[in-house]
Amino acid sequence: MAFSLSLLLPIGLTTFLLAVDAAISVGLVSSMVAFLHHYGRGPFPVANPAGSYFLLAGEPANLVTDQGHTTNAAGGTALVLVAFGGMIALWLERRSRKKRDSSSPVFYLWALIVLLSWLLTLVALIYTFVETSKTGNQFIDLAVAEANPAPVKYPDNRWTPENWYSAVLDLPLVRDNNRRIISGNLTIMRAWRWNLIPLFILGFVLLALVALEVLRVRRKDTQRIEVVNPVLPSK
Numbered sequence: 001m002a003f004s005l006s007l008l009l010p011i012g013l014t015t016f017l018l019a020v021d022a023a024i025s026v027g028l029v030s031s032m033v034a035f036l037h038h039y040g041r042g043p044f045p046v047a048n049p050a051g052s053y054f055l056l057a058g059e060p061a062n063l064v065t066d067q068g069h070t071t072n073a074a075g076g077t078a079l080v081l082v083a084f085g086g087m088i089a090l091w092l093e094r095r096s097r098k099k100r101d102s103s104s105p106v107f108y109l110w111a112l113i114v115l116l117s118w119l120l121t122l123v124a125l126i127y128t129f130v131e132t133s134k135t136g137n138q139f140i141d142l143a144v145a146e147a148n149p150a151p152v153k154y155p156d157n158r159w160t161p162e163n164w165y166s167a168v169l170d171l172p173l174v175r176d177n178n179r180r181i182i183s184g185n186l187t188i189m190r191a192w193r194w195n196l197i198p199l200f201i202l203g204f205v206l207l208a209l210v211a212l213e214v215l216r217v218r219r220k221d222t223q224r225i226e227v228v229n230p231v232l233p234s235k
């Protein structure tokens with residue numbers, strides 16, 4: 001009989017790493033939301049060919065934000081249900097194994113949550129990269145922008161915040177200060193999008209470890225039943 005080791009320790013370590021990454025994800029998205037609600041609204045003065053300037057509203061008419069909400073939900077689920085829930089589930093599991101030499105039902109419930117949370121991260125990852133690529137490769141038409149000055153919002157196209165502010169930076173902004181702050185916040189938007197990849201990988205590693213542990217425990221239980229009730233050779 002192969003000696004098989006409990007995976008609770010690597011599961012705990014991976015849960016910790018996932019918690020750190022999920023907290024980073026939630027922090028970055030919240031920071032973008034704060035920017036969108038205040039400074040990001042503008043308006044920003046933009047130089048025009050006539051040598052003067054016009055005001056551009058900070059947000060376009062069609063801003064796509066559901067990928068941000070989905071990412072926030074994925075990060076929040078990983079942080080609260082998987083990480084904090086996991087601390088409780090892993091503690092109960094250790095106690096149950098010590099006391100009764102069996103698994104706690106909470107551990108199985110948590111295993112299901114780990115699966116659902118990873119699926120939500122997968123959805124957020126696909127959704128965000130698809131929206132970003134669908135609304136990428138477009139630019140703000142200076143003539144259209146000047147014909148629709150603030151408080152009117154730029155009417156054309158759909159934009160993710162990341163693609164919009166990246167296009168805003170391609171305009172001749174009058175104030176360097178606007179450029180500096182938009183550019184800093186654009187980095188935050190790119191950061192949370194790319195951070196979905198480590199979040200997805202950590203979620204997958206955790207799911208794999210939890211699945212292996214569930215299988216290992218079940219196999220051990222089966223072996224124990226066979227020892228207690230040996231199959232008698234028929235005579």
Ligand SMILES: *[C@@H]1O[C@H](CO)[C@@H](O)[C@H](O)[C@H]1NC(C)=O
Nearest residue numbers: 034035038039180181184185
């Ligand atoms: C993001 O924008 C805020 C204003 O909303 C600004 O205070 C902050 O410095 C900007 N962040 C970066 C990294 O530039």
